[in-house]
Each structure stands twice: as C-alpha cells, then as structure tokens.
Amino acid sequence: MKDEELQLRTVNVTRYVTPLREGGSLPAIAEADDQFLYVLKFRGAGQGTKALIAELIGGEIARLLGLRVPEIVFANLDVAFGRIEGDEEIQDLLKASVGLNLALHYLSGSITFDPLATRIDDPLASQIVWLDCLLMNVDRTARNTNMLWWHKELWLIDHGAALYFHHSWNDWSDPQKPFPLVKNHVLLLQAKALDKVSETFVPLLTKERIQNIVSLIPEEWLTTEGSPFATTLEHRNAYTQFLVNRVANADFFVKEAQYARAALI
Template sequence: MNKIDIRHVEVVQYISPLREGGSLPAIVKADDDFLYVLKFRGAGQGKKALIAEFIGGEIARTIGLHVPELVFMNLDDSFSKTEPDEEIQDLLKFSVGLNLGLHYLSSAITFDPLASDIDSMTASKILLMDSIISNIDRTAKNTNLLVWNKEVWVIDNGASFYFHHNWQTWENHLTRTFPLIKDHVLLEFAKNLKEAAIIITDKLTDQKIQEIISLIPEDWLENESDPFSPDEIRAAYITYLQAKLSMIDKLVKEAEDAR
C-alpha cells in the first residue's frame, strides 16, 4: 500500500479570495510555482476545519476517489501587512503558520446533479464516505464536488467530524448512524452501496487510518479549550473511524432506506 507523502510549501503570493466560500479561502501561489486553494487556520471553524478537510481528503484518495493534492502551506506574517481589505487582513494575520492547500483545478466547474454525469460506484463511494466522516455539507445546495477533465473531484470536507467541536460528548457519536444522508446530493445516483462498502473496508485498514491521523500537524491539535492532549485527540479520531467502519452495513441500509 502506498505511503502518504504530504508536501510542505511556502505561500509566495496571495492572488484572490474565493468569496463563495463561507470561510473565505483564497487562491495563492506557492514556491513550487503551482496555484492552490488555501484553507486558513484563522477562519471561522479554525484548525478543526483543516483537520476535517485533511482526514476526509486522504480517506477519499485512499478509497480511489479523485481529490486535488493536499499540501501543508506555510504562511508568513508579511501578507497581512500589505493587504488593504480589513477582513482579509485579519484572516491573514490569524493564519500565520501552517495551513492547508488544495491544488487548484483550473477551469473546473461545480458538479450539478441535473447536468453532470457521475457513475454509480463513484457516487456510492462518496456517499458512504460522507456517512463515515459525518459530512453534513454535500447537498444539492452546496455539492462540494467539481467536474474537471470529465471526472468528478471531491473537495471541501471541512464540515465533517462535527463531534470534535465538543469533545465532552464525542463518545456519544460512536454508535450513531448518519440520518442526514437523506439530504446527500448523490443519494439517487448511489446504487452500488454494498459493493462500495466492500472496497472501502478493504482499502481503509487500521494501518491506513493510523497513518492518515499520524500526519495531522501537531499544532492543529493544540487548542486551549480542548480537554484532551494531541495524542488523545488522535486516538479519538482513530476510534471514531474504526467504529463507523464496523457499522458500515447499517450505514448502507440507512442510505438505501433513504433513497
């Protein structure tokens, strides 16, 4: 099984904000001369959104979905000093340090369930993955999917793992299914759920889960308001994912019933 290799790059140019995103991500250029969509640690949901984005993206890649390359992006304090827009200036100021970037897919278009094509297996994998990671934000209103080179690409997993916004009650989520799957944009297309479940459980081994979680930057896991240490938080993510995979048959049935 291929080892995950996440590159580190430096932001060298802030190009433009993406104002359709609630957290005000931006297109930036890095020192490798590529463009990225930068997700900021200083945005509304903070570092936890970056963690969710990272785990969700690497899980999607592991199970064979198309995901833009994820990189760790270092942002220095020079950008906020030259930014005239006060809102963006504050965002840049609070985001100095390690952020998350997604390789920018130039000329990609937003997936439209009424006009875009998607095969049943891809739809089934995405839908089941979103059940596993409790992604509340892949609806017809906001698909968080792109079409690029005639293929569907998974982006924006930052609303996943919402239990981590309250660590006091996280264990209550271990045995829950995901009723919100009824609102998933791909529900009607996902007709290979049982086959997708086999692929997911085969690819997403305990070893692979531990590898993904081990790559979360340490300082993303450090929050004064959290009652747990970084190691305890890593263990919680692993336990959560293992619990969801152990009940994947229930998640399949829930989605089939919803459809």
C-alpha cells in the same frame, strides 16, 4: 508488507491572488513558491484548525479509496505576508493564520459539478455517498455539491464540514452514531450499490492506514483551547478510534443511507 508512511508536501505562500467568497471560511486562491496555484484554507477562519483537520482526513481517505481529490499540501504563511493587503477583513484573516495552513491544488478551468447537467454512473455515486456517511460529511448537497468537473472527471473538494462531532466531542465514541443528514446528499438517489461498495471499501480502511492518515495532523493543530483531551496523543487517537469504529460498523450507516434513499423514491 506494511504500507508506506504518508507524507504531504509543504509549500510557502508567496502571493495572495483572490478570495473565494463561498461559505464562511473565506478560502483564497494563492500562489506558492513551487509556482503552482492553490485553494488556501486558513487556520484563522471561523472553524479554525478543526476544519483543516476534517479537510485533511476526509481528502486523504477519499484518495485512499480511489476517488479523485486535488493534491493536499501544508501551506506556510509568513508573519509579514498580510501587511500589504488592503482589505481589512482579509488582513485580519492573514494575521490570524500565520504558520501552517492547508491548501488544495487549484484545478484551473474546472466547473462546479451540476448533477442535472452532467450525470455520473451509479457505482461512483454510491462510493461518494458511502465516503460521506463514513465521514459524516453534511456538505455535499444540491445547494453546494463540493464537487468539480475537470477534464471530464469528477473531483471531490472541501471536506471541512465533515467529522462535525469534533466541535464538541459529544458521543464521539458511539460506534453507531446516527447520520440523519444523509437524506440531503445530492447523490443519494443514485446510490444503488452501497452494499457492494462497502464490501470493497471496508478492507481498504485498515487501522494502520487510518493511523497513517491521522498521523499527518500537525501537532500544533491539536493544541486548541477547550480540547477535552489531556494530551495531543489522546486527541489524535480519538480521531483514529472514531474512524476505526465507524468502519467496523459500516453496515449501520449503509442501512441508514438505504432507508433514507427509500424514503425519497
């Protein structure tokens, strides 16, 4: 039986609530026409649509693997939305972000995960390290864990810094592309079960399921200036091929993470 085709809801932003000043992308809490609050990621921010693509792919792969991620939606921003905003920097960001953006459901009352205050079990830590090695996510460090503690459960957020090769597309097709920055992962010391996690996760990440996730990328996000691909189809297929190759060579990044962990012990 084939997997069902994935779909994301689309909402219309109705109210800009407050900026979140963490990082350089200036995300914001915003309200949509479904009456829910979202953390809105703007296409007009510094990394542009590439950060949104990484957020979308990373978040939906994490969800497929059974990890907790807030609902991801497409968020449409009307051309008139930023006219009443008083802050010029935010007004410029809103004007540059007209159209389709990305948003995550706002987990009201959540707190930033602190591994010193709240301990998670080693299998979960191993799952998260495995995911971030697959995605080459450089932004899950002690300084910025990009995890939230909500209702006594751990939630993953902000995968916008993953898949960083797509900012240049250099050596993207290398099936054993190194990820040395795994040494900085906040959960690396707890990642004692990477081999077992790999045995579970690799069969889940079939080519069909990866294609389903990549197919969610809006066409307009793939038409960026300076793209090395002749067509958006080639661009989309490159993401699929990178992830398929990465999964097929999971033993390589697992061993890389294990060596990095051994160096810390």
